[in-house]
Amino acid sequence: MSDRSLLVELKNVQKAYREPSGELLPILDIEHFAIHRGDQVVIRGRSGCGKTTLLHAIAGLTPVDSGSINFSGVELTRLAEAGRDKFRARNIGYVFQTFNLLPAFTALENVMLGMTFTGRPRDRDRAIELLEQVNLGHRLHHKPSAMSVGEQQRTAVARALVNKPLLLLADEPTANIDPGHQQQVVDMLREVCVSENVAMLLVTHSPEVSNQFDNVVALEELNRVVSGV
Numbered sequence: 001m002s003d004r005s006l007l008v009e010l011k012n013v014q015k016a017y018r019e020p021s022g023e024l025l026p027i028l029d030i031e032h033f034a035i036h037r038g039d040q041v042v043i044r045g046r047s048g049c050g051k052t053t054l055l056h057a058i059a060g061l062t063p064v065d066s067g068s069i070n071f072s073g074v075e076l077t078r079l080a081e082a083g084r085d086k087f088r089a090r091n092i093g094y095v096f097q098t099f100n101l102l103p104a105f106t107a108l109e110n111v112m113l114g115m116t117f118t119g120r121p122r123d124r125d126r127a128i129e130l131l132e133q134v135n136l137g138h139r140l141h142h143k144p145s146a147m148s149v150g151e152q153q154r155t156a157v158a159r160a161l162v163n164k165p166l167l168l169l170a171d172e173p174t175a176n177i178d179p180g181h182q183q184q185v186v187d188m189l190r191e192v193c194v195s196e197n198v199a200m201l202l203v204t205h206s207p208e209v210s211n212q213f214d215n216v217v218a219l220e221e222l223n224r225v226v227s228g229v
Helices: 051-059 081-091 107-113 124-133 149-161 179-196
Strands: 006-018 024-036 040-044 066-071 092-095 167-171 199-204 215-218
Touching: 006 051, 024 051, 024 199, 051 066, 051 092, 051 167, 051 199, 081 092, 092 149, 107 124, 107 149, 124 149, 149 179, 167 179, 179 199
Parallel strands: 040 199, 040 215, 092 167, 167 199
Antiparallel strands: 006 024, 006 066
């Protein structure tokens, strides 16, 4: 039986940015949101409604102004930046919309760089195994400029999973993929997360993507800033 225990829980999370005029612009106001182990959750919503800010908050990349973010018993809002960075490296994989691969490094080197900040020894065999799992065993020594956009995306997924995280965050993972390959990316993400026993939180504005998942949350309903509640 799979473990369905609570993994991440947000309570009364608020985040605002200060505009050049000096006024505060509210971005997030979330009363409650939770992810359980093994979940595959989609947050859908129009561009600019706070989806990426939500992912950054859960990842500890952006500190929130108030509220609680509890990740597997650790209160992220109480950690200093260095503590959040270390926790993220060991527990969270992040697939960025723009991939964020280093152009001077090969696919294998980019994936192995993902192990740098955990404090653990780098495992070359693990990196190769994941690249093979996303069908890039023949592209280990190719740099991003020699790979297609889809291959770069798969490299980014392998890098995000290399440290055996508990949670994968995927920010608009099909946004930069041509329509003919978007389905392959979605299928690959779902299959790899199941095989690696990783929960996934994916954000998208694409109905074609969100309609494939059972657990879909509209950020317009979750985020009181957007809903006007």
